[in-house]
Amino acid sequence: MRFSALCLLATPLLLSAEPLLFTPQACIVTKDNAPCIVQLTIQATTGINEPSCVYRSDVANALTCIDRLQPQQQIKLTLQMSHAIHLDVRTVNGQLIASQPIDYAIYKPVTTRRRRGLGWNLL
Amino acid sequence: MNRAVIFGVLVAASAAVCVQAAHAQEVPTGWNVSMALGYGAIQNPLKAAHNPTTFVLPNVQYYDEHFYAENFTLGYSLLETRDLLIDVETRLNDDGLFFELNGLQQLLATDLFNYEPRQTSIEGRIVYPDIQRSVSYLGGLALRFPTAYGQLSLGHFRDISSVHGGSESHLRYQLQGTLGMAKWGLELGTSYKDQALVDYYYHASSDEIRGYRVRQTTGGTHNYHSKVVLNVPISPQWFYVLTAEHVWLGDGIASSVLVKSSQYSMFFVGVGYAF
Numbered sequence A: 001m002r003f004s005a006l007c008l009l010a011t012p013l014l015l016s017a018e019p020l021l022f023t024p025q026a027c028i029v030t031k032d033n034a035p036c037i038v039q040l041t042i043q044a045t046t047g048i049n050e051p052s053c054v055y056r057s058d059v060a061n062a063l064t065c066i067d068r069l070q071p072q073q074q075i076k077l078t079l080q081m082s083h084a085i086h087l088d089v090r091t092v093n094g095q096l097i098a099s100q101p102i103d104y105a106i107y108k109p110v111t112t113r114r115r116r117g118l119g120w121n122l123l
Numbered sequence B: 001m002n003r004a005v006i007f008g009v010l011v012a013a014s015a016a017v018c019v020q021a022a023h024a025q026e027v028p029t030g031w032n033v034s035m036a037l038g039y040g041a042i043q044n045p046l047k048a049a050h051n052p053t054t055f056v057l058p059n060v061q062y063y064d065e066h067f068y069a070e071n072f073t074l075g076y077s078l079l080e081t082r083d084l085l086i087d088v089e090t091r092l093n094d095d096g097l098f099f100e101l102n103g104l105q106q107l108l109a110t111d112l113f114n115y116e117p118r119q120t121s122i123e124g125r126i127v128y129p130d131i132q133r134s135v136s137y138l139g140g141l142a143l144r145f146p147t148a149y150g151q152l153s154l155g156h157f158r159d160i161s162s163v164h165g166g167s168e169s170h171l172r173y174q175l176q177g178t179l180g181m182a183k184w185g186l187e188l189g190t191s192y193k194d195q196a197l198v199d200y201y202y203h204a205s206s207d208e209i210r211g212y213r214v215r216q217t218t219g220g221t222h223n224y225h226s227k228v229v230l231n232v233p234i235s236p237q238w239f240y241v242l243t244a245e246h247v248w249l250g251d252g253i254a255s256s257v258l259v260k261s262s263q264y265s266m267f268f269v270g271v272g273y274a275f
Helices: B002-020 B095-105 B109-114 B121-125 B195-202
Strands: A005-008 A020-023 A026-029 A036-044 A052-056 A062-066 A074-081 A085-091 A096-106 A112-114 B026-028 B030-042 B053-063 B067-070 B073-080 B085-092 B137-147 B150-159 B167-179 B182-193 B221-233 B238-248 B263-274
Antiparallel strands (some): B030 B053
16 A cells, blocks of 8 residues: 655755755655655765765665766655665765765644634634 | 614624635644733623623633533534534533622722612612522533634523523624734624523522512523624734623613613733743
8 A cells, every 4th residue: 555655845955065965855654654655866966976876774785876976967766764764875985975864754734623712812 | 672773783894894804713723722911801780799800811722623622611523514513512601600700809808999889779678799699501502604704603502500400592693804914803692591591690589689579570581792802913922912892681681680781891901922
């Protein structure tokens, strides 16, 4: 059974010195304990000139690897998660290039009721 | 008859402004607690009674999926749609409060200045402080019809506190809207109080009038009321509060030997804080 997931768009920090931008930075479900599926984009800001891989904190193997990444070039990943994770991008030599937590959140809409009487507080 | 005319004018006036009114207010579920500091007073329509004043006005509301509490009004929703609300509801009867408020105020020395001397022969025989009535609690069914032009509500409530065994029925029209940052509310209503309820609170026993022979014509009657509320935000949690209500008592109550005035008002003005 698949559950709909809502993606929280992260605000890109244009002036950030981070070499990679991760969007979104959270995966949001509408039901408790539902698996969350998110399409993640990793965009290079300054470029990566050596072979590197993307690692997920709860998975031993790399999710994907690249030879190089030009500025503005993107990596697209589909993640399924049921808890918060970390994504690390490391060179094949183990040097950390970027790390980004991806939150797992449950969307609980604000439920409202209709006020019955006319009290003195209407706000 | 004058009461009906005035009430009709108020209904017509409210209809003129209702085009700009917002829908009845939606509030988040959970607790909604606020407190106002300022000055408020109630004209007590009972004879030889004091006009209670207050500097604090609390407001406690709670809503969950079906249950709701608005101060002393408790309810359970049987149906809540966009156009119709059907609730089982319990509420405090306001007639008993006048006797209780009077008793409380007599404890305050400052109220000696408000003391009203007895004037007529019948009043001279009545020892008003000896007249006591219990506050009653009512339960019944309430129907509310929210529309873009305000909310109409009907309710019928019986005594569930075994105080008088009477009942009262309500018909109310409520309107809310915004005026810039301010929010306002207007309510016009009438309530029918049956003979058992009116007699319990407003018919004096022969002991209470010390055997004086007087024709008492209390009975089932219609009260009318109008109420206005204005909130002006100061900050996300602070706001100015103005609320006022005027009640026209029906002849069945106004004719009571215990009642001095056929109408009364109450108001509060101050600053509110939402927790």
